[in-house]
Amino acid sequence: MENESMPVSAQITAADLARYEQELAAYPGAEPLARAVQNTGVVEASKNFAAKQHLDHVFSVEVKTGKVTNQKQSGRCWLFATLNTLRHQLVQELNLKDFEFSQNYNAFYDRLEKANAFYERIIATADRPLNDRLVQWNLSWNDSDGGQWSNAVALIEKYGLVPKSAMEETFTSSNTAGLNTTLQWKLRRDAMFLRRMIAAGQTPAAVAEQKQAFLSEVYRMLVFAFGKPVEKFDFEYRDKDNNYHIVRNLTPQEFYAKYIKVDFNDYVCLTDAPDHELGKVYSLPSQDYIAGGRTNQFVIVDTAALKQATIAQLQAGETAWFGCDVGADSDRKAGILDPDFFKQDELFGVDLSFSKQDRLASGQGEVSHAMTMTGVDLVEDQPTKWKVENSWGDKPGQAGYFIMTDKWFDNYMYEVIINKKYLTSAQKELLHQEPIPLAPWDSLK
Numbered sequence: 001m002e003n004e005s006m007p008v009s010a011q012i013t014a015a016d017l018a019r020y021e022q023e024l025a026a027y028p029g030a031e032p033l034a035r036a037v038q039n040t041g042v043v044e045a046s047k048n049f050a051a052k053q054h055l056d057h058v059f060s061v062e063v064k065t066g067k068v069t070n071q072k073q074s075g076r077c078w079l080f081a082t083l084n085t086l087r088h089q090l091v092q093e094l095n096l097k098d099f100e101f102s103q104n105y106n107a108f109y110d111r112l113e114k115a116n117a118f119y120e121r122i123i124a125t126a127d128r129p130l131n132d133r134l135v136q137w138n139l140s141w142n143d144s145d146g147g148q149w150s151n152a153v154a155l156i157e158k159y160g161l162v163p164k165s166a167m168e169e170t171f172t173s174s175n176t177a178g179l180n181t182t183l184q185w186k187l188r189r190d191a192m193f194l195r196r197m198i199a200a201g202q203t204p205a206a207v208a209e210q211k212q213a214f215l216s217e218v219y220r221m222l223v224f225a226f227g228k229p230v231e232k233f234d235f236e237y238r239d240k241d242n243n244y245h246i247v248r249n250l251t252p253q254e255f256y257a258k259y260i261k262v263d264f265n266d267y268v269c270l271t272d273a274p275d276h277e278l279g280k281v282y283s284l285p286s287q288d289y290i291a292g293g294r295t296n297q298f299v300i301v302d303t304a305a306l307k308q309a310t311i312a313q314l315q316a317g318e319t320a321w322f323g324c325d326v327g328a329d330s331d332r333k334a335g336i337l338d339p340d341f342f343k344q345d346e347l348f349g350v351d352l353s354f355s356k357q358d359r360l361a362s363g364q365g366e367v368s369h370a371m372t373m374t375g376v377d378l379v380e381d382q383p384t385k386w387k388v389e390n391s392w393g394d395k396p397g398q399a400g401y402f403i404m405t406d407k408w409f410d411n412y413m414y415e416v417i418i419n420k421k422y423l424t425s426a427q428k429e430l431l432h433q434e435p436i437p438l439a440p441w442d443s444l445k
Contacts, residue, residue: 027349037347046347047331051340055403059387061311062375063319066091066098068400070393072174075145079103079110080391081321081370082152085417086161088319090259095239102167105252106152107145108226109159114143115187115218117289119211122191126198137440139191141286142184143218145176148284149321149370149417153264154293159229160252161260166233172225179225183218190214264294268423268431271298271415272306274357275443281433286440297435298444301427303410307383311376312422319374319389323415326369329408335397337388337404339411356411360443367414367444371402383409414444 024030036045065088071080083101091099121138128135172179194214197207235255236246250258276282277300284296301309313320329339345352359365375387386409388402397403420428438444 033347042344042347043331043342046342046344048341048343051338052336055336055338055341055385055405057387057398057401057403059375059377059385061314061378062387063088063314063317065319065374065389068389068394069100069103069391070174070400071103071391072169072393074107074174074176076103076107076147076176077391078147078149078323078370079106079152079155081372082149082156083161084372084389084391085319085321086260086262089262093259093261094237094245095241096237097240099237100164102162102164104164104169104173104226105162105167105229106155106159107173108222108229110147110151110155111143111145111183111222111226112215112219113155113290115183116215116291118143118187119190119194119214120291122194123198123207123211126195130195134440137286139188141440142187144180144184148287148296149269149323149415150294150296151287151290154290156256156260157264158290158293160254160256162230162233162252162255163235166230166235167227170225170227173227179221183221186217186221266419266421267417268420269296269298269415270301270306270309270418270423270427271444272303272356273298273300273360273414273444274302274355275360276300278302279430281430281435282438282444283435284438284440284442284444286438287445295435298415299427299430303413305424305427306413306416307406307409309418309422309427310373310416311378311383313418314373314376316422318419319372321370321417322373322413323367323370325365325367325412325414326371328365328412332392332396335390335400335402337402337408337412339407340405363443365412365414365443373416374401382406 033045065084069080069084071077080103083103083106087099087101090096118138118141125132125135125138130136194207194210197210230252232249232251233255234246234248235250236244238244247258271282276298280300282298282300284298288295310320310322326337329342330337331341354364356365371391372389373386374389376383377385377387383406385406386404388404390396390400390402392400394400420431
């Protein structure tokens with residue numbers, strides 16, 4: 001059957017195929033290049049090893065940190081990166097050799113809060129048709145393990161923190177795919193049930209009671225998967241001088257209040273997203289899933305301002321949470337983030353140049369991963385490369401630390417959490433704006 005949706009003139013013809021074949025035959029080195037790609041893959045065949053000569057692990061500005069963490073097969077990078085910035089400060093405060101918070105503890109409540117927000121959004125939009133864009137977005141958002149810095153902060157402020165020893169990882173907390181699939185199945189099934197209850201004229205009280213019953217089931221699932229969150233624990237440790245310390249019967253909220261000296265109100269998310277208006281502040285209500293908690297806000301600056309603030313924070317001895325597009329121009333095994341290390345455009349003889357603005361606007365660019373900035377190499381006060389603490393364990397890179405070139409920063413860095421004291425006067429003035437709310441499907445999601 002002919003494709004009636006496409007005019008004949010737009011179809012690929014035999015003459016077109018012959019032309020493509022002729023142009024391929026005339027392309028210099030086509031056959032050996034094809035063999036290289038077919039045998040080793042696009043990424044390996046495009047690597048430019050000459051670029052590695054500039055990627056040594058030496059940095060003029062470097063915050064002292066310890067062993068890296070490992071999120072394993074989970075999407076909790078945003079939580080790991082937040083807890084990494086906090087543990088660096090706690091290590092210095094208590095004179096510890098190393099320390100790690102329990103990511104599992106906060107991840108448990110993250111999934112419970114997401115389920116609660118999901119049910120509330122389904123109830124709030126029950127009068128809309130099922131194919132409504134917002135309803136479909138709610139159903140697709142569901143309850144995965146991704147998140148943002150402000151979500152981590154909201155969880156910490158509400159539920160506190162515990163050392164990793166108080167609530168260790170489980171197989172499922174480190175390998176979340178199976179739970180994600182099961183939870184999404186359950187929540188979407190529950191969504192249809194709640195919509196039918198409302199359509200049938202059930203009272204708000206009855207709907208609310210059913211929602212609580214569903215949440216109780218989610219809680220049970222999370223306990224089976226992650227373990228029951230600890231309510232009290234003893235904080236026991238030896239410092240670098242081998243002195244013994246113990247504080248007994250702490251709650252997670254007490255531990256947070258006693259040991260974390262960071263005021264999260266001092267921090268803002270500086271964002272280099274040129275598909276948004278420069279000098280504006282935006283919010284993302286769709287990601288504010290912890291009721292009454294901290295909201296997502298983005299202060300739009302240019303790349304130079306993002307670098308300047310990040311350097312100032314590192315020079316002051318403080319690491320920085322950042323969000324980036326880690327899948328672009330990266331070698332996971334080698335721990336290299338560098339556009340010049342990959343030459344797919346030269347390999348295929350095509351133009352792959354794509355502005356940051358257009359990548360975000362088209363969906364090609366995304367904030368796909370969060371890590372921690374721990375150092376920068378300055379040459380004549382200009383950055384050449386950056387030291388990155390990842391949360392993929394100690395096998396990639398150099399004991400888990402990555403190298404990011406300054407060119408990669410230009411292309412794929414989007415957000416950095418910065419203390420307000422490192423902002424310029426003009427940037428501080430932006431904070432007085434009323435944030436402009438973004439749609440759930442915005443590029444900063």
